[in-house]
Amino acid sequence: MKVIKCDNYDAVSQKASEIVIDQIKKKPNTVLGLATGSTPLKLYSNLVSAYEKKEISFKHILSYNLDEYIGIDRNHSQSYYQYMHQHLFSLVDMNEENIHIPNNDVTRIDEIAELYNKDLNKHQIDLQILGIGSNGHIGFNEPGTPLGNETFIVELDEQTRKDNKRFFKSLNEVPKYAITMGIKNIMRSKKIILMASGIEKADAIYQMINGRVTDELPASVLQLHPDVVVIVDQLAGSKL
Numbered sequence: 120m121k122v123i124k125c126d127n128y129d130a131v132s133q134k135a136s137e138i139v140i141d142q143i144k145k146k147p148n149t150v151l152g153l154a155t156g157s158t159p160l161k162l163y164s165n166l167v168s169a170y171e172k173k174e175i176s177f178k179h180i181l182s183y184n185l186d187e188y189i190g191i192d193r194n195h196s197q198s199y200y201q202y203m204h205q206h207l208f209s210l211v212d213m214n215e216e217n218i219h220i221p222n223n224d225v226t227r228i229d230e231i232a233e234l235y236n237k238d239l240n241k242h243q244i245d246l247q248i249l250g251i252g253s254n255g256h257i258g259f260n261e262p263g264t265p266l267g268n269e270t271f272i273v274e275l276d277e278q279t280r281k282d283n284k285r286f287f288k289s290l291n292e293v294p295k296y297a298i299t300m301g302i303k304n305i306m307r308s309k310k311i312i313l314m315a316s317g318i319e320k321a322d323a324i325y326q327m328i329n330g331r332v333t334d335e336l337p338a339s340v341l342q343l344h345p346d347v348v349v350i351v352d353q354l355a356g357s358k359l
C-alpha cells in the first residue's frame with residue numbers, strides 16, 4: 120500500500136481528485152467504483168469543478184456504487200441514490216443508463232444482490248474509491264464478514280448505525296440493513312484509493328496498514344491488493 124499523508128481534509132480531497140481526473144483523462148470510458156459518506160464529498164465537488172472547466176467529461180464513464188441502505192426508499196433524502204445524484208451525477212454530463220447503484224427494493228429482496236453482482240461482474244472497475252468505517256469496514260463489509268463475499272445483504276453493525284446517526288433524526292431511523300459489494304468485488308478493481316479524515320479513523324487506519332489481515336478488520340484485506348493508495352489527513356494518520 121502506498122500511503123500519502125496530507126495536512127487536512129481539503130488536501131486529501133485534492134490529492135484524490137488529481138488521481139481520479141488523471142484516470143478519466145487517460146481513459147474517458149473509465150469504470151469507476153464510487154463511495155458515499157462524508158469523506159468523498161469534497162472529492163466530488165472537485166470533480167464537478169473539473170467538469171465545469173471542461174477538463175473532464177463523464178459522458179462515457181460507467182459507475183458502480185458500493186452500497187445502498189435497505190429499508191428506506193430511493194427517494195428518501197438519505198438514500199445513496201439521492202446522495203450520488205445530489206453531489207455528482209446531476210451536476211455533470213453522466214448518462215443515467217451508465218449509473219449503477221444497488222437496487223434496494225424490499226419486494227425483490229431475494230434477487231437484488233445476485234442481479235447487481237451479475238451486472239458488476241460484466242466489467243472490471245478501473246478505479247475504486249473507498250472510505251473506511253471507524254470499525255474498519257469498507258463498503259458495508261462489517262467486521263466478521265467473510266472476505267470471499269460478493270454482493271450481499273448485510274445487517275449493519277451497531278457502531279456503523281451510531282456513526283451514521285448524524286444523517287438521521289434518531290438512531291431508530293438509521294436503517295438496520297444494506298446491500299453492499301463484497302470484499303471479493305472490491306478486490307477485483309484494478310486500482311483503489313482509500314481516503315480517511317479525522318481522529319475517529321486513526322485506529323482503523325493503523326490496523327489496516329500494520330495489523331494482520333483479518334475479517335475482524337475488513338479493510339486489512341487491502342494489504343493483499345497490488346495497487347492501493349491510502350490518502351489520510353494528519354488526524355486519521357496520527358497513529359502511523
Ligand code: PGA
Nearest residue numbers: 156157158159250251252
Ligand atoms: P464517512 O463514512 O465517510 O461518512 O466517515 C465512511 C465509511 O463508512 O465508509
